[in-house]
Amino acid sequence: MANQDKVPVRLGRVPETLLWNLYHRAYEARQPRTVLHDPKAIELVDRLDFPFEETFGPPHPLLAQGQGLRVRSFDGAVRDFLAEHPTGTVVNLAEGLETQFWRVDNGRAHWLCVELPETAELRRSLLPDTERRRILARSVLDLSWRDEVDPGRGVLITAQGLLMYLRPGEVRELIAACAERFRGGSLVFDAVPRWLSAGTQRAETRPSRSYVMPAMPWGLNAGELQKVRTAHPAVVEVRELHLPRGRGPYFGALTPVLYRLPGVRNLRPTMTAIARFA
Template identity: 35%
Template sequence: MADAQLEEVVTDPTAPEPGDPAGSRGKVDFTGVRWGSVEWTLLCMLYLRSCESRLDRPILGDHFAAHDVARIEYDWERVHRAVRPAINQFGVALRGAQFDVLITDYMTGHPDATVLHLGCGLHSRAMRLTVPPAVKWFDVDFPQVIALRRQLYPESGNYRMIGSSITDRGWLDQLPVGGPVLIVAEGVLMYLTPEEVKSLLHRLLDRFDIGELLADLLSPWGPRLSRSGIIKWGTRDGGEITRWDNRLHLIGDRSVIAGFEKIPLRGPRLLYRMQRAIPAARNYDRLFRYAF
């Protein structure tokens, strides 16, 4: 059944799901997105989330992603061949679901917080999660990424988008000062150099006096295995950035593939079980939670 659902995405990637309001919102043309560009990688991630949402028992269940894929005009069949969703959709879903739980928990405890989503890509998290009315949510990414986002999602209420590289300094002036704040960096910091990460953290902690940071960090294998050199930084332990700035305190961490038992398909579940049994594979990408 699940395999048939995945095949449906390939044969007609623009078909909305039953009851999908995307069909009434109109198509958006992303065919100008260059293959292999930053924006292309975000479309790949969107497609993986879309595939996972169509399973009978999804882990993340990002139906916004399925709606967006139905709206976006792009060569989704070619994307499917490139990203191999039969396996890779589950890694994306496991990591995303863990972030979702921690973000929701923080907003529940701090219903007037600021949420700062760094490198938001084409993620629908601000719309998909239950966000308290007083929470101020900022999605930040490169200007060309935000330009794509604006074709999918409108700004409204306390939701804002900022088009800037997170390594630039000026975009912080658009944010409130103080706290509490939740800084979310999913699949982001490994693409910065250590010096860029240090500088970014110092500026954020100077701006906000209390809050938490959620970030997944790769092991040192990350840069070594990156043939293109796009991955710039890996760390042996989450304590490294607390030594860069002693205002940060590590309060929790776990492998991003924790919860693999929820994978509904037997073959992929077995592969992730094998990965979980190998320390180097299990710890390749870990989700860290910091307080300050």
């Protein structure tokens, strides 16, 4: 694609993390035995005028596969929801340039993205709204987004790669606000462990030589997942969603075993979970 046809990108530190995710998702999607079929992510990376490699360093194959597997666990939760509520609403908090809609849409569901204005503008320029898929340019902490959701057809909220960038009190309030309003609904989210959250706040944390991750003020260990239930009485169940099996020694053989070893579960750099509201 000629450079003048490309879409320029200027994002702040935290919004820019969506490009790290997209870059690695697309890299994983290009692998011959990929764990994630995601041609739309590849298309988006090719459309953006952004120095991915200069900014983030060369793609990291293990992190990219981990990213693909994490995305697959979110997709699985959305597919399960749509199987039960085919016309329901999937609310993607902080959707970035996620391309989940193109992986799992059933042709009848409704999709609402709640994003910061700068990210919403970029997303809209690449992936314009349709009748069933809308973007709201607003912080997830402005709880008025809840008024835009029809609760009647079933609601699933996803927060992928979001909560770690919020403060602990904000996370608690956001979960409580979802539970309070969307009884019968669920929230799928991911969390980083406390050691990683503390590390990003103490010193520069570099997943590659050229890139420093923004601070992640909220961390939650896998061993303390049940604390999420204390956010609101309507949170009646919280459980971890295990990553699907991947390729190679780490994601093919070791990760499934790690889930069975309580001593190391808090060391895993990310955890995906679902909270159910009643």
